[in-house]
Amino acid sequence: xxxxxxxxxxxxxxxxxxxxxxxxxxxxxxxxxxxxxxxxxxxxxxxxxxxxxxxxxxxxxxxxxxxxxxxxxxxxxxxxxxxxxxxxxxxxxxxxxxxxxxxxxxxxxxxxxxxxxxxxxxxxxxxxxxxxxxxxxxxxxxxxxxxxxxxxxxxxxxxxxxxxxxxxxxxxxxxxxxxxxxx
Amino acid sequence: xxxxxxxxxxxxxxxxxxxxxxxxxxxxxxxxxxxxxxxxxxxxxxxxxxxxxxxxxxxxxxxxxxxxxxxxxxxxxxxxxxxxxxxxxxxxxxxxxxxxxxxxxxxxxxxxxxxxxxxxxxxxxxxxxxxxxxxxxxxxxxxxxxxxxxxxxxxxxxxxxxxxxxxxxxxxxxxxxxxxxxxxxxxxxxxxxxxxxxxxxxxxxxxxxxxxxxxxxxxxxxxxxxxxxxxxxxxxxxxxxxxxxxxxxxxxxxxxxxxxxxxxxxxxxxxxxxxxxxxxxxxxxxxx
Numbered sequence: 032x033x034x035x036x037x038x039x040x041x042x043x044x045x046x047x048x049x050x051x052x053x054x055x056x057x058x059x060x061x062x063x064x065x066x067x068x069x070x071x072x073x074x075x076x077x078x079x080x081x082x083x084x085x086x087x088x089x090x091x092x093x094x095x096x097x098x099x100x101x102x103x104x105x106x107x108x109x110x111x112x113x114x115x116x117x118x119x120x121x122x123x124x125x126x127x128x129x130x131x132x133x134x135x136x137x138x139x140x141x142x143x144x145x146x147x148x149x150x151x152x153x154x155x156x157x158x159x160x161x162x163x164x165x166x167x168x169x170x171x172x173x174x175x176x177x178x179x180x181x182x183x184x185x186x187x188x189x190x191x192x193x194x195x196x197x198x199x200x201x202x203x204x205x206x207x208x209x210x211x212x213x214x
Numbered sequence: 215x216x217x218x219x220x221x222x223x224x225x226x227x228x229x230x231x232x233x234x235x236x237x238x239x240x241x242x243x244x245x246x247x248x249x250x251x252x253x254x255x256x257x258x259x260x261x262x263x264x265x266x267x268x269x270x271x272x273x274x275x276x277x278x279x280x281x282x283x284x285x286x287x288x289x290x291x292x293x294x295x296x297x298x299x300x301x302x303x304x305x306x307x308x309x310x311x312x313x314x315x316x317x318x319x320x321x322x323x324x325x326x327x328x329x330x331x332x333x334x335x336x337x338x339x340x341x342x343x344x345x346x347x348x349x350x351x352x353x354x355x356x357x358x359x360x361x362x363x364x365x366x367x368x369x370x371x372x373x374x375x376x377x378x379x380x381x382x383x384x385x386x387x388x389x390x391x392x393x394x395x396x397x398x399x400x401x402x403x404x405x406x407x408x409x410x411x412x413x414x415x416x417x418x419x420x421x422x423x424x425x426x427x428x429x430x431x432x433x434x435x436x437x438x439x440x441x442x443x444x445x446x447x448x449x450x451x452x453x454x455x456x457x458x459x460x461x462x463x464x465x466x467x468x469x470x471x472x473x474x475x476x477x478x479x480x481x482x483x484x485x486x487x488x489x490x491x492x493x494x495x496x497x498x499x500x501x502x
Contacts, residue, residue: 049264056260057246058237074256081263101233141221144228152228153235164229171222172229185463 050094051103052081058100059107066111066161072118076111083110087183090173098173105168108161109184140199143206155205163198170195385438385446388485388494395493399431401486403497410471414484414495417464433467436485437474446483450475454487471499 059080064073083106084091091099144152156164169180170191177195181188241249252260395401397419404415416431437450476482476499484495 052260052264054243056252057243057250058240060250060252061240061246062237070250071253074253078256078259081260097230097234100237101230104233104237140225144221144224149224149228149231152224153232156228156232157235164232167225168229168233171226172233174226 044088047091047094048081048085048088051084051091051099054094055100055103056081059103062104062107063111063114066108067115067118072114073111076107076114079110079113080107083183087179090175090179101168102173105165105173106183109165109169112162112165113185140203140206143203143210147206147209151206151209155202155209158205159198159201163194163201166191166194167198167202385444385483388483388492391492392494395488395491398491399488399493401493401495403495404466407468412469412471412497414467414469415464416466430487430489432487434469434474434484434486437476438483438485439476440481440483449482 056077060073060077063076063080064070067073067076080103084103087106090102093099147155156167159167166180166184169175169183170177175183177188177191180191184191240246400417400419402415404413406412432454433452434450435452435454436448438446439449441447471477474482474484479500481496481498484497486493486495
């Protein structure tokens with residue numbers, strides 16, 4: 032599946048895209064391979080990540096910035112997760128079923144966020160499954176709206192909402208467990 | 215700052231820190247470059263994408279150099295997509311008889327501003343009662359020798375290999391069948407490149423969340439030229455390839471007019487296979 036650089040309308044966009052590719056493709060491959068444990072699939076993930084990027088290049092301001100680096104890493108992770116999903120459909124069907132459960136109506140994560148130290152929050156986030164982390168990163172770190180996140184991930188807005196709720200709930204569970212309390 | 219906003223801010227900060235710590239363990243780009251070499255296939259794909267030279271089809275398919283066509287032939291610009299709206303059978307008949315249903319397509323105008331004229335013919339979907347109308351799945355199932363089927367069950371009056379005219383009424387049935395395919399995946403013109411290459415966008419109607427049904431989609435395997443009102447001549451025919459699009463929500467293909475045997479302006483119908491249905495995309499190409 033190829034999408035073409037011609038989708039990028041201006042030379043500036045094409046130049047930016049090329050620089051991003053030159054600078055970040057190895058990092059993106061590494062991150063994808065870490066998830067997929069398959070070098071070839073990781074290459075596919077990188078390719079798909081760049082294809083995704085052609086449609087969301089407006090999210091990137093500077094080529095050489097921590098913010099851009101993080102964004103591209105999140106995109107690469109999301110593509111890798113998608114590929115993993117395709118490779119392990121049964122496993123992910125179960126995951127999707129879990130996502131289909133009702134959203135957490137009493138989201139008290141904000142309370143936990145303000146009572147925990149940054150160190151504890153970081154540790155909790157790093158313990159989360161990448162499925163959860165990616166959606167949180169798009170929504171809160173990269174500040175994408177539900178609609179924008181849905182476009183990047185290629186899923187429905189409603190699904191983004193459910194995944195976000197689920198991810199927040201999971202994070203809250205981790206934090207509560209660390210505190211030795213109940214969710 | 216409200217509690218929620220503060221919570222979101224703290225969460226963003228923690229997510230950034232977590233990601234940075236993850237990346238701190240990653241070898242440098244230079245180190246990775248030494249340790250890993252991307253496959254030739256990957257490099258070629260990306261080079262093609264970056265160089266914007268060849269307009270490829272889907273992954274693993276052959277690529278035709280569109281520039282070659284552009285250099286030696288007249289350029290054609292495009293048009294607009296067929297497909298996908300639902301109306302009744304009567305309305306469809308009216309469209310075929312009167313040429314109604316044409317309307318301008320601003321998206322296509324945007325995509326190809328140099329077009330001298332752009333028209334869109336909407337092949338209105340008319341499957342309120344497909345069973346009653348006798349229109350169902352195509353004659354050939356994908357799984358049963360579909361790839362080898364070269365005619366797709368098309369009634370052909372003319373026997374000349376490259377100049378086949380379909381029987382009266384067959385195109386209408388084809389469009390009705392296409393309506394079923396449209397329920398699974400939409401198909402329309404995404405853009406026209408400067409050299410006339412047509413980028414076609416497909417999008418699953420259910421997103422990629424659904425596990426079922428699986429999608430098997432071919433490339434364009436037939437092209438019909440409207441030689442006269444309601445008369446369609448097959449100008450291109452190829453074996454139907456089969457690709458599985460499970461888990462993919464949208465994808466693109468790119469074709470040059472040359473590779474589809476289009477050498478002049480006119481109205482054309484592209485045909486492909488989606489599962490057991492044939493799908494039609496109608497484009498009006500105009501020389502510029």
